Amino acid sequence: MSTVVTPASAPRVGDLALRCNALQRYLGQGEGRVHVLKGVSFEARRGQVYAIVGPSGCGKSTLLYLLGLLDQPDGGEIEINGQPMSNRDDFARTAARGAHIGFVFQFHFLMLEFTALENVMMPMRKLGRLTPAAMEARARSLLDSVGLGAKTHRLGTQLSGGEQQRVAVARALANQPSIILADEPTGNLDVKNSALVFDLLTRLAKDNGQAVVLVTHNPEIAQRCDVTRPMRDGLFV
């Protein structure tokens, strides 16, 4: 089976990284079935930071999971770097996730039995593009760039919430993806750490020419993004 993975090694700022058209998504079953996304269209370009904002339940996170190929739409199209993904099988979508997309979740989602270094190396180990030594060097460099160069060998449980989220940012950048998707990346952090994580995410993403799409409730964070897309009742408004 061939994959849709294409090298992300030569990004150009302004290229279209992500596009979706008329996305539909229902959640639940029977009488509890809800039409969460009602034909959402969206695109994200490299080097830009996008904020999706809106009240709880409007479909922001659902859209993000669809864009990240973690979920499958009931209708509509998704393209990652020009490759149609909405109707691809699980194998192709998984390969595209590993090569093109980096995730940062609200609840850090580190693997707590592993050290910070191992967490950052984990996506690289799966992709297998680098040698083990190069993987470790890159992981150290990323952890250094998020200010955790001295805590590379700490387990997830030995890091604070802010530190865990910074490790998650470094991990999202590990495979040099063209798209970073962040679901409330600062939602669980205090003001200082929120600013720190957001700055890191946007700086590193812009340095590497990556498209950043984040879902947030924080208006200050949203204001600092290049593009803000408010959502309500399953549609952009």
Added chain:
Amino acid sequence: MSPNLRIAFRFLTAKKRAMLMSLSCTVLGVGLFIVTQATTSGFEDFFVRTLLGTDGAMRIEDRKQSTLQSMEAAGGSGAHILQREGVKYIEGVEEPQLIKDAVRNFANVRGVSAVLRGNVQVTSPFKTEDAQIFGIKLDEHRLVSELERKITTPGGLGKFLESTSAVLIGRVLADRLQLSVNDSIVINARGESRRYHLAGIYESGSRDIDKTRIYLDLGEARSLLRRPTGATFVQISLHAPNRAREDAAHMEEVLGHSVRPWQEREKEWLSVFRALRVSSAITVTVFTLIASLAMFNTLAMIVLEKTKDIAILRSMGYERRDITQIFLWQAAIVLGIGALLGGLFGAAVTWGVSLVPLPINTLFKTQTFIVSWSVWHYVQAIATAVVMVMVASLVPARRAARLEPGDIVRGTAQ
């Protein structure tokens, strides 16, 4: 180390208590499988060794003679058809030398010995007992039995070879007659009495043999039993005793005599041992089933607790088959360690059991529990554990692989 193996190892070591429980069950399953097999087959192997060492792998006994029956053809033509009706057996072997020469041509044959058997009465200064004499040529019989090794009195077979009036008597019969080496006995057969001296006492391992059987020189036996020619049977030992059935069938066809392999000769006892083996197989399967259930339980628990990690891995590009592999690796790690420790545990307990005093002096003779040391018990135990544990692990592993990362993230975030 592959990424999946590394993750599996960490998942497992993070759940030490559950992992140790699964490991303990696997060790017990493998160990008890080995012990049960070793003890069950120990007695069977010993029994087979005893009978092979005494009565050989097969015996050529009676000559076969086809009989014919005539029948009238239909239509009243008066024609007769000769039809094979069955097989008539003529007792004993009339030409033992010819048979021996022919048998030696079979590749699997190790030794051949003609034996003349007859019922006698044996009298010591204290008592008279019924017995059977077995006339043998010692040089030949050494090759088809372990008689030499089973002599328990000093001097071995030396005194038996010195004189044709020397006899070897089983331990039980010797005790009943209160005999020691060099004592005189009188053997009465067909109304004639002759005096012999006891050259040695043997213990075959079978009480039934040791209480009736007297060995003496074949020529002397012919004279005593008034059988100048022929033999009661020809005893054969084989290089590969397990091939006795096939060889017996071949010999029977070629020699025109009935040939009984040891499996047929001892089929009643062997069927008892087979029943015991089946019974123990059921028991040990339960042991390994418990081990596999423990593994299933542990993995199911890890899957439940690690759904978030599964979502992370899937979001990072780990495929469904990676998730399956991660959980199967956990089972494989427990199996690997469990098989090693289970093997050692099984060997230690088997050794301990072999020291347990258990005097048996009936079907065979032993003072301690008999165990069998076979690498196949270990192979079977480990193979059974591998199959059962891996099958049990497939269910939680596949369940983990089927989890949708979007559902997990959404569920966790809510």
